[in-house]
Amino acid sequence: MPDQPEHTTEPPAHHRAARPARRMDARSLRGLAHPLRMGIFELLTLDGPATATRLAERLGENTGTVSWHLRHLAEHGFIEEETGRGTRRERWWKRVGVTNDLNTADFRDDPDSRGALFVYLHELVRQYFNRVTDYVNEDWDDTWRQAGTVADWHDLRMTPEQLKALNAELFEVIARHAPAPDAVPAPDALPVVVQLQSFPREERGGT
Template sequence: MGNGERYLARVDGRLLRALSHPLRVRILELLREDGPATASGLAKRVGESSGTTSWHLRQLAEYGLVTDDAERGNRRDRWWKAVHEGDQLRAKDFIDDPDLAGPFSVYAHTLIEQRYAAEAQFVAEMRDWADEWMDKVEFHDSPLSLTPDEAAALSEEVLDVISRYRRRAKEGDTQVRVHWAAFPRKSRPETP
């Protein structure tokens, strides 16, 4: 894993169509974060039937996003694992294409909902975390005045920092979720 080709799936129009279903995005997220699973195990976690999750897993496999976990399972229990650790896409690749603008919107909204759910889950479980984590957790929101080029440079720098910390898990690690977004906002000042 780590840096390089294994880490990111470069999302093109073909992959975007596969990821434009919220349940597929959720299944893929669970496989990426919690490791290999069966269709029935995933079904319990997402509140669907194993037939439904099995069908979506086969769709994800067809697009090269998940594969059989050869180290687990048998003919009766098929285990699946994610092929990549994350996705990389740029809105500009899809937003002007009338056939892809809809799937992009569904995928982007699904990601935002999942980010919110992850942060809300942490806040709900905050008391469960050891004291050693409490002064390390950071929520940050900063409005900045930037040009488009400055915003792109900022994102590049942040992603470089994240890349420096990417490595295989080792004993003593805790999985940490990092969200990054930099986007413009229309100013709506109050008028007299």
């Protein structure tokens, strides 16, 4: 099994359905590491293609500002215009069908990229938090409320190798439940977000 990157924007490639992937470099990291651009990219990822006007309404931003950041994301290969849709004045944008893998070790000794990495990681964690908060605050019926979960396990003690093995097994389980690209969803199916955070914690307290 290939080594798993220390951090990835998405599950490692060997746990996903086959699709193109790219390893983010310093230039692409700086192109994405901005709160508004990451918000735009998140909406296009979760909800599909949209125009600058629609994105601006959802993000509470000026359409011109969103348009500028859309072009910036396109220049760095994260999104592209959806051809055959829209007009010259109102273009539709979609996420590029490429998986973006980021390995924090690539930037550990690069002072020029450290700030961008900090912004990216903190914004990513904020997005994860907001998704959970939205789920908790929304009015779901009992069927969905009982199906979802927000849980944590805080009494585990592992070596780095054991933690990597745990993550690998969890990724395999999720991959088994992922539908095929051409699968027709059930009538009562909704988009489901699975977020996984597993990390060591510094020892604290008395000895």
